[in-house]
Amino acid sequence: MTELPKTFSPAELENRWYAHWEETGQFHPDRPNAEPWTIVNPPPNVTGSLHIGHALDNTLQDILVRHARLQGKDALWVVGTDHAGIATQMVVERQMAEKQDKRTNYSREQFVEKVWDWKRESGGQITQQLRRLGCSMDWANERFTMDEGFSKAVLKVFVDLYNEGLLYRDKRLVNWDPGLGTAISDLEVETREVQGKFWHLKYPLADGSGFIEVATTRPETMLADMAVAVHPTDARYTALIGKTVKLPITGREIPIVADEHADPELGSGAVKITPGHDFNDFEVGKRAGFKPAEMLNMLDAKAQVTQTADGLIPADLIGLDRFEARDRVVKLLDEAGALVRIEDRVIQTPYGDRSGVVIEPWLTDQWYVDAATLAKPAIEAVRSGKIKIVPKTWEKTFFNWMENIQPWCVSRQLWWGHRIPVWYGPRAFSKQERAGTSLADTVYSFQKLDGLENSGNILDEVRVCLTADEAVRAFEEYYREKVGNRRVRLCEDERAADALLLSPDFDPQSEVAIWQDGDVLDTWFSSALWPFATMGWPEGDQPEWQRRYPNDVLISGFDILFFWDARMMMQGLHFLGDVPFHTLYLHGLVRAADGAKMSKSKGNTVDPLGLIDQYGADALRFFMAAMESQGRDIKMDESRVAGYRNFATKLWNAARFCQANGIGASTTLDAPAAAHAVNKWIIAETVETIQAVDLALADYRFDGAANAIYQFAWSRFCDWYLELIKGQIDDETKAVAGWVLDQILVLLHPFMPFITEELWHALGERQNDLIVAQWPKADARALDAEAVREIDCLIRLVSDLRTARTELNVPPGARVPLHLITNDRDVVAQAGGRMSAQEATLCRLARVQWVSAGNFSLDGAVAQIVVDGLTYALSLEGIIDLDAERARLTKAIEAAAKERDALAARLANPNFVERAKPEAVEKARADHADKAAEADRLQAALARLG
Known part of the structure; x- marks a missing residue:
């Protein structure tokens, strides 16, 4: 047995034990x-x-x-x-x-x-x-x-997914981060409320018969508008469906289409459709018959205005940043008489969580996974119970998202990552295929053929392979079959392939350049x-x-x-x-103390390493477990972390008490034999705690498991058992106490690994570290119902006697005579038997003097206590002034009741509940509950005096 220091200091033992576990391979499954x-x-x-x-x-x-x-x-x-x-x-x-x-x-x-x-x-x-x-x-x-x-x-x-047709390249809208120059996932998009504007525009009908009004938060995108949508049942526009409007600035004509996306109740009921720059518009555009390849894209990768396929964007707008272009477009619209009015409005705006720039819905070629097909077995797995989601309330959200899942964009325009295993080469044509085409004089097409910019063009041949060597062999075989042997030269990327074409050492009659896709995988x-x-x-x-x-x-x-x-x-x-x-x-999430979401911008984040430095890792871990209630977020409460540090200290001091009294490591996995009621009681309490922890962990109730251990270790073992056995620690009690403390350490180890490992070894020689010890078994045979009733009755009586002494201002050193009031001989005999067995403990813990069980006069200075249906009397004659005590209690009751009622009135006021800060309302409710409980407690104390 190693004597424990007086003070529990977590930092040193945490470093020491973690290094030991790792160095000795305790984390490796063996x-x-x-x-x-x-x-x-x-x-x-x-x-x-x-x-x-x-x-x-x-x-x-x-x-x-x-x-x-x-x-x-x-x-x-x-x-x-x-x-x-x-x-x-x-x-x-x-x-x-x-x-x-x-x-x-x-x-x-x-x-x-x-x-x-x-x-x-x-x-x-x-x-x-x-x-x-x-x-x-x-x-x-x-x-x-x-x-x-x-x-x-x-x-x-x-x-494999590509070969199975479940992964493909497609032109679709993505969340494009102009700051990073890559597509990003929805998870990396942060929506913020921004003070913006709502521009109302009028688009003239091409036949000169009038105009149609639309509204937008992004007026610059009208340069790439492809339609105006109205609801098919909106009587105002039924006659206009199929007609065209002439866009201001560019003069391009676009159709008016019917689509349920247009809400007749919002604005004019007509919506401008820019499928290349809005996710909803993209779907409307497809329903209107536009193919993605036909949709106009007016921005480049840096979100600067670029010329569209029709070449109608004015030259002075080309190259402008999208927000600079917005100001210029609004001015041009105003000059053209197309600007109706401008409203101030709060706009939900997407930002890149890393770059901090506004995200642009952007039409581009990316690689996609057919998520809808892959989702079906996953949906069935959850529905059939093969996968159990805890808490079950999340299943509805899961099914809703999975059943409406969209294609999954898996390509990113970065250099760091898994590079997409796709290689491109020029499409080769046999003599028959070349006949009658513009390619007749060439063996194969290449990037700069006949003025075509061939990046991503249908003229590219594609090979998906695990390695570059496989890609080279695949292209060699392809060209050999089409045009005869050719040397395949592998280029780093498309730009390198372009450069190779212009170099003097490249021979187009005997060589072919191939290049790998430049993107990486999400x-x-x-x-x-x-x-x-x-x-x-x-x-x-x-x-x-x-x-x-x-x-x-x-x-x-x-x-x-x-x-x-x-x-x-x-x-x-x-x-x-x-x-x-x-x-x-x-x-759930760990939120700030006021319930707000933590963020660096709000300055309300909490550094877990700082908490570990201050309170120890065990205290932080136990806080997390005790607060983790299924389906709820956790409010960060540093005072609770400090409280669990105090719990660790209490356990430390309990172990030191055991050491001082010859209580050490247990030599048995099963509960020791016990004759004393107090030892039978603590064994039963231990078994019930093991059962509670087992059930809680089986149901993933981390809070239930943590709180069961906490209550048992703090209240039943440290506060009561160690107090009950003081002065009567024989060999049986040493064995039982050592066994119970071992069970506590094993049960608590998953939650507080460091202090439990330290105490495990300090209590005696062990064959193994605690981390690989044996989980206790809840043996119901160890339960003794009569012993449990006897000790529970004793604890309740001592608790109520202590409470009464405190409330009635009985001097701590006074030994007060105690009587059991009853005329029932059986009760007298039963109570007398219990009191005989526990009299010394009762008198020591409650500082009373057991007098008798039977008739007793309630005249004079007497306080009454009822426990388990039996009435006990404390003789207070000469110990306290009853009249003064009644007056004190009455005054205290009135003060508590006054505060209670004032708080109740405030909480009953709708103006306070609805307008005050949530934390102020919550505090008022807590204060009201405290004052109500205080008034009831004091009233009970006054009633004891008769």
Whole structure:
């Protein structure tokens, strides 16, 4: 037994124990014959740092994996980081900019190597921070989404989906970030309320018979308008459907079409349709018969005005930034008499969460996955119960999104990431195919043929392959069949292929240049493979993924349900034929104390590392678990974290008390034999607590499990059991107390791993660390109902006696005579028996003197207490002044009641409840409940005096 220091100091023991666990391989699964249990972490960005959401998510995961390990399972927590294409490229480019350097000064290969250098030197800071939180991850097999093996899996999935017709290139609208120069996902779009304007415009009918009025928040996009839509039942416009209007500025004629997207109740009921720059308009345009290739795009990748296919945009607008163009277009519309009026309006505006610039819906060629087809098995898996979503309330949201899912854009215009395994080469034509075409004098077409800009053109031949070597061989075979042997020269990108054409060492009669698609894959595409690609899929004769897939559970925030969780379901079911996990647990957000969402702009974020420095990792972890109630967000409350630090200190001091009294490590897994009622009682309480924790964890009720342990350890063990046994600690009691304390440490370990491991070893010699100990079993045979009733009655009596003494101002040192008032001989005998057994304990804890059970006169200074239907009398004669005490209590009751009623009146006032800040109303309600309880308590105390 190692004597514990007087003061509990978490920092030193946290560092020491984590290093020990990791160095001794305690996190690595090493039980090949045991039941496998697997969980994967949502891979944080390699650029990331630990935020409070990570702290919640990873605490919950660690509770489950430590619990599974203690249950004897072969528990694996897969850990790794995501390459985070956009975020990482931004970090590196910012660092380069500080040195007056930029990406375009380098080849793609050189820049990517710079990113790898950054990753090796600075990436993965968050993995060290996860260690500080106590996460028992299998660091020996840490993964990265651009590891060689993982990358092979990503490319295989792309190629297979393409070959199955489930992945294709298409021209559609995307969320385009002009600042980053890439498409981004919905998750990376942040909607803000911006003070803007609503411009009302009139478009003249082409036949000169009048005009139609439209309104827009983006007047510059009228340069690419392709229609005006009206509702098919709107009588005002029925006669105009099919006619055309003549656009101001460009003079282009566009049709008036019928579409239910136009709302007759909004504005004029007519809507301008710009399918190349608005998601709703894109769908309207398709219904109106416009093919995506025909839709006009008036902006380039930097959101500057570019000429449309019809060439009608005035030259002085070309090259203007979209917002500069807005001012110029509005002026031109006004000069043309087409501007009707302008309204001020709050506009919901999309911003890139990383670049901070306004997102542009932009028509461009991208790679898409047929998500609707892949979603069907995932929907069925949830509907049939193969995947259980907890809380179940999220199922409705899941089904709604999945049943209406859109094609998934998986390409990004970056250099860092999994490069799309697609190669392009010029389309070759046989003699028969060449006959009668403009290509008759050439062997094959190329980028600059007959003035055609052939990027993405139908004249490009496409090959989707796992490697560049495969692509070269595929093109060699293609050209050999079409035009004879040709040397295939592989270029880094399309620009390099263009340059090669102009170089003197290129011979078009004997050579062909091919190039790889310049885009990379969305990081969600690769992370969707996380449950199986992290374990070696599809390699190996007896691969780990065959044993570990499906995973047991996935824990994630609800905010990535569709971006990650659902996509893992789709890919796992498609490629492995089974669900990726059996249970999906969705937790809420950690919010500021006032309930507001945390954000850096609001300045209300909380640094979990700062909380760990101040209170210890165990306290923060326990707060997260105790506050995690299914379906609810967590309000950050630092005082509660401090409270759980106090809980750790109380447990520390309880262990020191045990050490001082010869109580140490238990030598048995089963409860020791016990004869004393108090020991039978604490054994029964322990068994009931084990049952409660088991049930709570089985239902993913983290709060229920944490609070069950907390109440038992603090109240039943520390406050009562250790008090009850003082002065009578024999060998039986030492054995029982040591066993109970061991059970507490094992039950508490998943929640507070550091202090429990420290106390586990301090209490005596152990064969193993606590992290691999055995989870306790709830043995109902250890329950003794009579002993439980006896000690529970004693506790209630002592509690009420202490309360009465406090409320009646009885001096702490006074030993007050206590009587049981009854004429029932059986009650006298039963109570007498219990009192005989527990008299010494009762008198010591309640500071009373047991007198008798039977008749007793209530005359004089007497206070009455009723416990379990029995009336007890405290003789207070000569101890307190009853009249003065009655007066004091009466005055205190009046004061509490006055405050209670004033608060009730305020809460009954609708003006206060509706107009006051929510936190002020909440405080008023809490204060009212406190004052009401105080008044009732004091009234009860007064009633005791008769």
